Amino acid sequence: MRRLGAPLRPADDDPPQLSLSCTSTPERVIVAVRGEVDACTSGQLKQQLIDVMDGAGNLPVEADLGDMTFIDSSGLSVLVEMHLEARSRGTTFVLLGARPSAAKVFEIVGLNSILTFR
Numbered sequence: 001m002r003r004l005g006a007p008l009r010p011a012d013d014d015p016p017q018l019s020l021s022c023t024s025t026p027e028r029v030i031v032a033v034r035g036e037v038d039a040c041t042s043g044q045l046k047q048q049l050i051d052v053m054d055g056a057g058n059l060p061v062e063a064d065l066g067d068m069t070f071i072d073s074s075g076l077s078v079l080v081e082m083h084l085e086a087r088s089r090g091t092t093f094v095l096l097g098a099r100p101s102a103a104k105v106f107e108i109v110g111l112n113s114i115l116t117f118r
Contacts, residue, residue, distance in 0.1 A: 017041075020048045028060045030096070034067040037075030046078045049093075050085070058091045062118075066097035071105060083115050094118050 018041035019034040029052050037045055052061055063079070079095065086093035094116045098106065106112045 018044055020045065022048075022052060024056075024059075028062055029056045030062045030064055032064045032067065034069075036070040037068060037078070038070060038072045039074045042072075042074040042078045045075065046081065049078070049082045053082070053085060053089060053091075056091070058089065060092040060094060061086060062094045062096050064096045065102060066099070068099065068102060071102055076105070076109065076111060079115060080111065092116060 017035045018037060021032045021034075023030045023032070031049060031052055033045065035041070049061065049063070061082070063082075079093075083093045095106075096118055098117065103112070103117075106115065106117075
């Protein structure tokens, strides 16, 4: 049994990590998402995606989720916001390569019928 006030993570665990990298082609911009997208890191993801959209013009923006290890409701919210933002700019926001665990989350909350996956 856990003591009251005991940390949920061992003290030597690092906080959630998120790594983002961009690759541009003449047809699209791809943002590779690695690590955890949660309340601590979703702001970083949102800002990166907005910066990419600002610089991409009307090019489609794709988020490669193949190395995303976790997503919570704050991360899902960012992806919906970016989908809507891309539509308002006359372009698309596509999610690539989501792991089965993430795909299940998208399905459970009904986002698989709203967001674009490939």
